[in-house]
Amino acid sequence: MRYLPLTQDDRQSMLDKIGVRHVDDLFGDVPKAELNPGIDLPRHKSEMEVERHLSRLAGKNIAAGSVPFFVGAGAYKHHVPSSVDHLIQRGEFLTAYTPYQPEIAQGTLQYIFEFQTQVAQLTGMDVANASMYDGSTATAEAVMMARRVTRKKRAVIAGSLHPHYRAVVETTTQFTDDEIVCLDAEPADPAAELQAAIEGIDDATSCVVVQNPGVAGHVLDLRPLAEAAHAKKALLIVVVTEVMSLGLVMSPGEMGADIVVGEGQSIGNGLNFGGPYVGLFATNQKYVRQMPGRLCGETVDADGNRGFVLTLSTREQHIRREKATSNICTNSSLCSLAFTIHMTLLGEKGLRDVAKVNHKRAQELKAAVSAIEGVEVLNDAFFNELTVRLPGDATAIAETLAANGILAGVPMARLAPNAGMDDLLIMAATETVTEGDIDALAAALREAVK
C-alpha cells in the first residue's frame, strides 16, 4: 500500500475552495527567475573520492583539543567525562525530543525534574524549566516574560551582554511590543557599565538585562542593580553564559535576580561547532505562570507512588494557542540530559573544585600575559575569562598565533565590529588548559606584539 496523505481529489477540493486552479498559482508572487533556479553542482563522486575530499577539507581546521586553546566568549571547552556520552546513548534516553506523550516516559520526566532542580539550585532561584534552545533565545524569552509580568515594555540591555545575545533579543522582539534600549559596552570600565545600567532604569522599564560574568569577563556584584530595578518595579534578568562560574560566583538569585537565563553547554556538552546547546531558564515561584517552556513536576499516582508529570501546561501553546506565554513548546532534551548526568557526576563539591581550577588557570593566564610589554589585562574581578588590550589589531594578532598553532581567543571586534574595540582580545582558560599551554601562548604572543 502506498501511503499518500493527500489524494488528488483532496487537493482539488481544497484548491476549488480557495478559488485557485493549480498549486503553482499559489507561488505566483515569486519571480520566475527565483523559482527553482539552476544549481551548479559538480557531478557525483564515489564514496572513496568523497571521503578523501572531505578529509582534506577537515584537515584545514585546527581542532580545539589539539592545540593550546583559549577561545571562549559564550562557548567553553571543558572536560566532559566519557561516561556522559555512554549514558546519554542508552536506548531508554536517546532522543533529542521533548516528551509529547509525557507520562508514559517516567524516566525522561525524572531526569528533566532533576535537571530543573539542578538549574534552580545553581542559579539560586525557586523554579527552572525543562530547558530552552540556547542561552540567547532564553534571554529573548526572559525579556518578553518581563513585559508580561510588569505590563511595561522598555527593556534595558546592559553593555556587558554578549553582542550575539543582544542581536537575538532584537530579532526576536522586532514584531512584539517590546522596546529594546541597548547601552554602550565599556569593557575597560565595568563599574561605569553597571552604573549606566542603574541609571538607565526608569518607571517605564520592564527589565534590565545584565550578563555575569560579562562578555569581557568581569564579575560584578549585582545587588545595587537589583535594588535599582526593584525600586522602579522592573525585573532584574541575569544572563550567565559560563555556567561553570556558578561553582564559585555568588548565585544571581542571592543577588536579587528575578529571572536567570544561561547557556548550559559548559556542563556535559562539547563545543559542537556552536550547537546544539541547552538554554537555562529559572525564575521565582510568583512568576511561574508567566514562564515560557515546559515544566516537569513531581506527584504521586493513585497508589501513592512517586511519579512525574508535565505541569502548568496551560501556559503552553498546545492548550492556550495564541495566548500562550511563548511559542516554545519544546526543550533541548538530549543536551539537558548530558548536563544532568555530568552535574550529577560532579556533585556540589566536584563543581566547586572544577570551578576553582578554572579560576586558578585564568589567574596564571593573567600573570603570564600581563608580564608581556604592551599587553594590558582589563579585569580585576573575573572567573575564567579575561579581556586584554593588545598593542595592535587583535584580529591580526590572533590570526598570527593561529598560524603558529595557538588559538589565543576571540577578538572583541568579531563580536562587536566597528565599535572601536579592535585592540581587544577575549581569552578564556578552563581546566583543560595546561601550564605548557600558557607558556606556549605567552611566548607566541610576546613574539607577535614585538
Added chain:
Amino acid sequence: MLKFSEDHEWMLVEDGVATVGITDHAQNALGDIVFVEVPEVGADFAKGDDAAVVESVKAASEVYAPLTGTITAVNEDLEGEPGKVNSSPMDDGWFFKMTVADASELEGLMDEAGYNEFVAGLE
C-alpha cells in the same frame, strides 16, 4: 440588579458599579479551579475584551468584560484561594468590580430566570 451573560458571567449592579464573577454552571463545567488572574485596578475595558483568566485542572479560559467600564476593585483573595470560585461562585468567588460606562449595555443581558432557561437549553 443581577444580570447574566451568555458567556456564563454574572454581574451585580449597584450604584453604577458592577461586581462580576462566573456562574455556578460555569464553575461546575470547568471543574477544580487552580488559578485566577484578575485585571489591574484602573484598567479600561470595552464590552467583550479579555479581562481575566480562569484556569482549572481541565482548561484555561478567558473571562470577558461583560460591560464597558473601568476596573475599580479586584478580588485579591483568589490569588491564594482560587477554589473560592468553586465553593462560592456567586459570592466570595467574585472576580472584579467595574464601572458601568453605558447602562444601555445592561438591556441585552439576561435576568436569573432567563439565564436558568438558557442553561437548561444547553443541556
